[in-house]
Amino acid sequence: MRLRNFCAGPAAIPEQVLEEVKSELLEWGDSGLSIMEMSHRSTIFDKVAMEAKQDFIDLLDIPNEYDVLFLQGGATHQFSMVPMNFATHQDSADYLLTGAWSKKAISEGSKYTNINIVASSEAENFSNVPDFESWNLNPNAKYFHYAPNETIQGVAIHQPPDLNAPIIADMSSVILSGPIDVTKFSLIYAGAQKNIGPAGLTIVIINRDMLKKENPTNSNILRYSQHSKNNSMLNTPPTFAWYIAGKVFKWLRSEGGLETIKKKNDIKAKTLYKYIDESDFFSNPVSLENRSIMNVPFILADSNLDNLFLEQAEQHGLLNLKGHRSLGGMRASIYNAMPIEGVNDLINFMKEFEKENG
Numbered sequence: 001m002r003l004r005n006f007c008a009g010p011a012a013i014p015e016q017v018l019e020e021v022k023s024e025l026l027e028w029g030d031s032g033l034s035i036m037e038m039s040h041r042s043t044i045f046d047k048v049a050m051e052a053k054q055d056f057i058d059l060l061d062i063p064n065e066y067d068v069l070f071l072q073g074g075a076t077h078q079f080s081m082v083p084m085n086f087a088t089h090q091d092s093a094d095y096l097l098t099g100a101w102s103k104k105a106i107s108e109g110s111k112y113t114n115i116n117i118v119a120s121s122e123a124e125n126f127s128n129v130p131d132f133e134s135w136n137l138n139p140n141a142k143y144f145h146y147a148p149n150e151t152i153q154g155v156a157i158h159q160p161p162d163l164n165a166p167i168i169a170d171m172s173s174v175i176l177s178g179p180i181d182v183t184k185f186s187l188i189y190a191g192a193q194k195n196i197g198p199a200g201l202t203i204v205i206i207n208r209d210m211l212k213k214e215n216p217t218n219s220n221i222l223r224y225s226q227h228s229k230n231n232s233m234l235n236t237p238p239t240f241a242w243y244i245a246g247k248v249f250k251w252l253r254s255e256g257g258l259e260t261i262k263k264k265n266d267i268k269a270k271t272l273y274k275y276i277d278e279s280d281f282f283s284n285p286v287s288l289e290n291r292s293i294m295n296v297p298f299i300l301a302d303s304n305l306d307n308l309f310l311e312q313a314e315q316h317g318l319l320n321l322k323g324h325r326s327l328g329g330m331r332a333s334i335y336n337a338m339p340i341e342g343v344n345d346l347i348n349f350m351k352e353f354e355k356e357n358g
């Protein structure tokens, strides 16, 4: 029996996708092979891969000036690959510090270039995003990096800033949750294991201009242009994850595309925040305008009840609600594959728990 999975990642995958994968697992079409046993250079896999890429492009309405790469290494790999390609030790890059993931990006980036932290909300426990007017931007920055959705703190920047520098965004936990204006960005990266599919795949959307700006002395595996030139088959890509991602993209299209998904996500998040805000027992510390629609952290009035809450939640079929180890408390990740019914189940359980323990 499949339960409600609120994991921040690897996260829930639409059941319909898993059913399809199951039915095709032993043999793809009439090929006599499983898709995961096929050469990535075979005609069959190439078709599956390129169809997935095109569906992703269509979903996000990505213009021709951009390429989409299917890579490995996770978002963490991008923390290094970005600075090692677009800045040197003589240069500087602007980074916005809004939570644990942008902090990691800064820490890795500082090994390759001089990082200017334009603004930070660390002193307020990352419960907000500093006002744009207060940002200390460097006019010579090679690029500006930020995380539009901080998965751990549940802090979001819903609109990209308007800047002169190329904008690079870690969209791991927010990609495909709604439409985005890709033209505002020079590079977007995202680990797959939230809204795209299984772990092991990392998607990069890159403006082709950036391919000309990269550092040519890096190994080919670390160069976006080489991946682009080889259609993401410079070496063996994560074929099975790519195939499943393609199915998730088809599912998103069948659900009505990203406008529809966004409406559903907004309703899910609003419903959960409304309950939390009205309750005297649960609370969320993030400023209203910066609340994530994907990751909803919340704390109990009495942290001594945390373990009991988690235990009873599990008994109700509500899994993986424990907050990140760095933060404590709870976190409900409500990505695309979590239906509103799952959010309602969670709220009903929280109400019951509050009544008994509040």
Ligand code: PMP
Pocket: 008, 009, 073, 074, 075, 076, 077, 101, 147, 149, 150, 151, 152, 170, 171, 172, 173, 191, 192
């Ligand atoms: N950035 C963000 C916003 C994330 O949520 C995560 C993973 N939770 C990462 C980076 C790191 O991703 P990975 O484990 O794929 O390297």
